[in-house]
Amino acid sequence: MNSLAKKRRRFILVSLIIPVFLLVAFVVFPAFDLIRMSFTNWDGYSPESDFIGLGNYISMFQNADLWQSLKNNAVYFVVHLCMIPIELAFAVLLVSKLRAAKFYKSMVFMPYIINGVAIAYAFSYFFSPINGAFDAILDLLHLGMLSQNWLSDPKIVNFVLAFVSLWRFSGYHVILFMAALQSLPQDVQEAARVDGANSWQMFKYIQIPAIMLMVDFILFDNIRGALQVFDIPFVITGGGPGYASSTFTLYTIKTAFTFSNFGLASTMAVAIMAMIVIIYVVQNKIIHGIVLKGGDK
Amino acid sequence: MKKRTVALTICAAAAAAALAGCSGGSGSANTQTTAGAAQEAAGDTAAKEEGSTSADLSGDLVFAIWDNNLMEYIDENDMVGKFQEKYPDANIEVEKIKDDSEYWNAMKMRASANQLPDVMFNKPFTLSRFQDYLLDLSDLEAAKNNELAAGYALNGKILGVPMTAGYEYVYYWKDMFQEAGVEVPTTWSQLEEAAKTLQDYYGAENPDFMAIALGAKDEWPDYPFMEFMPALESGNGQNWNDMAKTDAPFADGTDINKAYNKAYNLFTSGVFGKDPLGLGNDQVTALFAQKGAAMLALGDWGLQNIQNGTDDYSQLGTFYLPARDSESDPFRVIVQGDSFMGVTTHSKNPELAKAFVEWFYSEDWYPGYINYVTSASSMTNFPKEKDPILAEADAAQPDMELVMYDGGGDDFQAIQNETAFDYKKLGAEMFTEGFDLQARFDELNTKWAAARAKLGIQ
Numbered sequence: 103m104n105s106l107a108k109k110r111r112r113f114i115l116v117s118l119i120i121p122v123f124l125l126v127a128f129v130v131f132p133a134f135d136l137i138r139m140s141f142t143n144w145d146g147y148s149p150e151s152d153f154i155g156l157g158n159y160i161s162m163f164q165n166a167d168l169w170q171s172l173k174n175n176a177v178y179f180v181v182h183l184c185m186i187p188i189e190l191a192f193a194v195l196l197v198s199k200l201r202a203a204k205f206y207k208s209m210v211f212m213p214y215i216i217n218g219v220a221i222a223y224a225f226s227y228f229f230s231p232i233n234g235a236f237d238a239i240l241d242l243l244h245l246g247m248l249s250q251n252w253l254s255d256p257k258i259v260n261f262v263l264a265f266v267s268l269w270r271f272s273g274y275h276v277i278l279f280m281a282a283l284q285s286l287p288q289d290v291q292e293a294a295r296v297d298g299a300n301s302w303q304m305f306k307y308i309q310i311p312a313i314m315l316m317v318d319f320i321l322f323d324n325i326r327g328a329l330q331v332f333d334i335p336f337v338i339t340g341g342g343p344g345y346a347s348s349t350f351t352l353y354t355i356k357t358a359f360t361f362s363n364f365g366l367a368s369t370m371a372v373a374i375m376a377m378i379v380i381i382y383v384v385q386n387k388i389i390h391g392i393v394l395k396g397g398d399k
Numbered sequence: 400m401k402k403r404t405v406a407l408t409i410c411a412a413a414a415a416a417a418l419a420g421c422s423g424g425s426g427s428a429n430t431q432t433t434a435g436a437a438q439e440a441a442g443d444t445a446a447k448e449e450g451s452t453s454a455d456l457s458g459d460l461v462f463a464i465w466d467n468n469l470m471e472y473i474d475e476n477d478m479v480g481k482f483q484e485k486y487p488d489a490n491i492e493v494e495k496i497k498d499d500s501e502y503w504n505a506m507k508m509r510a511s512a513n514q515l516p517d518v519m520f521n522k523p524f525t526l527s528r529f530q531d532y533l534l535d536l537s538d539l540e541a542a543k544n545n546e547l548a549a550g551y552a553l554n555g556k557i558l559g560v561p562m563t564a565g566y567e568y569v570y571y572w573k574d575m576f577q578e579a580g581v582e583v584p585t586t587w588s589q590l591e592e593a594a595k596t597l598q599d600y601y602g603a604e605n606p607d608f609m610a611i612a613l614g615a616k617d618e619w620p621d622y623p624f625m626e627f628m629p630a631l632e633s634g635n636g637q638n639w640n641d642m643a644k645t646d647a648p649f650a651d652g653t654d655i656n657k658a659y660n661k662a663y664n665l666f667t668s669g670v671f672g673k674d675p676l677g678l679g680n681d682q683v684t685a686l687f688a689q690k691g692a693a694m695l696a697l698g699d700w701g702l703q704n705i706q707n708g709t710d711d712y713s714q715l716g717t718f719y720l721p722a723r724d725s726e727s728d729p730f731r732v733i734v735q736g737d738s739f740m741g742v743t744t745h746s747k748n749p750e751l752a753k754a755f756v757e758w759f760y761s762e763d764w765y766p767g768y769i770n771y772v773t774s775a776s777s778m779t780n781f782p783k784e785k786d787p788i789l790a791e792a793d794a795a796q797p798d799m800e801l802v803m804y805d806g807g808g809d810d811f812q813a814i815q816n817e818t819a820f821d822y823k824k825l826g827a828e829m830f831t832e833g834f835d836l837q838a839r840f841d842e843l844n845t846k847w848a849a850a851r852a853k854l855g856i857q
Contacts, residue, residue, distance in 0.1 A: 145816070146508070146511065147508075147510040147529075148511075167819070230682065231607075231673060231674035231677035231678065232672075232677075232678065232686065232691070251673075252677070253616065253677045254616070254677045254830070256832075340616065340617060340618060342615075342676065342824070342827050342828075343615075343827050343828055343830060344827065344828040346831070359503070359507065360821065361816040361819050362812075363816055
């Protein structure tokens with residue numbers, strides 16, 4: 103190993119000290135502590151806690167309200183998943199030579215940079231049953247008969263909240279897709295055009311394989327986001343009525359702070375970690391193995 | 400693929416770390432630290448109790464609050480400066496937390512991290528939760544002069560001095576009652592009848608009208624019905640504690656069963672407007688202030704919010720929630736101590752903190768504050784005339800029987816946590832279609848008995 107290589111290696115090792123320390127201190131150690139707490143009955147404020155084995159895990163699986171909350175998370179997951187192809191289509195449209203593309207890009211990205219709590223507050227008034235803007239719009243269009251109890255009907259409330267989530271996060275996905283599409287080498291695309299590839303073929307055989315890494319990231323982000331959604335239901339409905347619009351994270355926080363059961367809440371946090379990994383792996387297998395038939399990555 | 404899975408696990412761990420980060424440690428090391436800190440603080444207290452005078456008290460205090468009105472008054476009246484006139488070497492940092500829910504979350508975390516403020520507030524339902532972290536204030540003049548403090552003592556120790564005496568009212572618009580031909584109700588059935596008449600009368604023209612405004616979306620605003628009515632039923636302020644002594648507290652004939660049946664029948668009678676679950680407390684208070692509703696059940700603190708929402712409150716009146724079945728039954732009214740100011744065991748200057756509590760309830764500060772807010776005084780040495788609007792409720796029921804409300808002790812809260820019994824959420828659920836109250840009672844009884852057995856509560 104020459105001296106330059108040694109220096110480079112030393113530089114890399116030194117550069118890694120602080121990030122690794124931070125990772126261990128703020129991610130790895132808390133994660134292990136979280137797992138340890140999941141086997142205790144700690145109430146969040148008492149100095150003592152007892153080891154209770156798998157008690158919290160058994161209790162978690164028997165908790166009907168938690169399962170209800172998890173089902174609500176599934177609504178966000180599916181709605182966002184269905185929107186990903188549309189977001190990709192938007193991105194393709196916006197990277198093409200569209201008139202006023204910059205304006206559209208700004209408009210699409212704007213909701214993402216607005217404070218999430220402010221958005222949730224605004225939408226809680228938007229869907230208010232009295233003096234609500236959405237019902238007023240329906241009335242204006244002579245569609246008042248379609249008016250519903252948007253935030254209190256258990257049958258529709260999760261779809262309303264998922265719509266707010268879509269409004270906020272779709273732009274972020276579109277921008278990520280655009281960044282990936284814009285980074286494609288032009289010569290490859292031009293060569294394909296010269297060879298007679300049409301737009302669909304370009305999309306399927308050049309663009310999609312080239313941005314698979316970004317697709318993977320967005321799919322992962324969708325799982326993580328859907329399972330951890332918090333601010334929108336917390337502000338707009340508080341998880342109600344009952345637990346009709348509660349989510350896994352909302353229920354976890356309620357378990358920890360309202361019912362002073364940090365042990366069980368830690369178990370739920372461990373479960374969410376496991377679920378994120380498992381759902382991602384399964385989704386990846388389905389998309390790469392079946393939908394894209396093992397397409398290049 | 401394996402590498403990616405490992406990487407993903409780390410990412411997921413990073414996401415979960417936020418929750419773990421909030422929790423702090425809870426193991427044996429923490430136990431020793433907490434116990435040690437408590438002993439140290441107690442030792443300090445004992446050492447300083449001998450021979451300390453107001454002149455030599457010095458140090459920093461953290462005073463954590465959530466009340467917006469108190470914060471405004473503190474800012475406008477330079478509380479820190481006034482305290483320093485008496486204790487020149489003392490400094491106070493006032494820490495304002497968004498609301499009481501956030502306050503309890505923060506205090507729980509800080510209790511586990513030995514970081515409680517020197518002076519904190521409690522509610523009746525949090526006193527027992529924080530009792531191990533609060534010093535006994537029985538020897539303070541403030542505690543002796545407080546008409547409610549002794550009633551909330553735990554194991555003979557006064558752990559907090561209530562800042563106000565809290566009463567619950569039903570606010571109503573007299574002109575609307577008059578126009579609809581409705582009298583102020585004095586029994587539960589009269590309340591149901593009055594609400595129905597008002598809803599029919601005004602709701603015919605205004606589909607958004609609410610005879611009784613309730614922001615059930617926030618869940619907590621149903622507390623006058625869900626939290627206090629069981630205690631009003633037979634005048635038992637210790638209702639929650641008594642529930643902890645039985646296996647089937649929700650059985651037919653119990654106070655809570657009767658009270659919740661009444662609440663359920665009222666909630667499902669259509670007198671709360673077209674969609675109470677779609678509105679929060681701020682929204683319904685604003686609508687009530689603009690006469691979009693005829694009644695609103697809130698505490699005395701609600702008066703300021705209503706007055707802020709309208710220019711003309713000349714027709715605003717109050718009455719107490721009539722929970723009784725007939726006029727021959729006693730008319731019971733809930734009273735509770737509110738905002739219990741206490742000194743924590745984590746305080747590095749407990750003597751100074753006690754001196755601050757003493758000063759806060761002295762003529763140097765308390766009379767000005769209590770006259771600034773609409774709440775009633777809890778101090779016998781500083782009585783306060785009730786606001787004329789609130790006094791109407793007293794005038795209507797001169798023979799009322801006061802029920803001193805207890806928020807529930809250790810056993811009740813342990814069972815409540817174990818069974819996830821959330822009475823405010825239960826109230827909101829009563830508005831949903833298909834809600835079966837009897838099935839819920841049965842479920843709660845089963846869970847209650849199991850929790851008592853598990854926790855070994857007799």
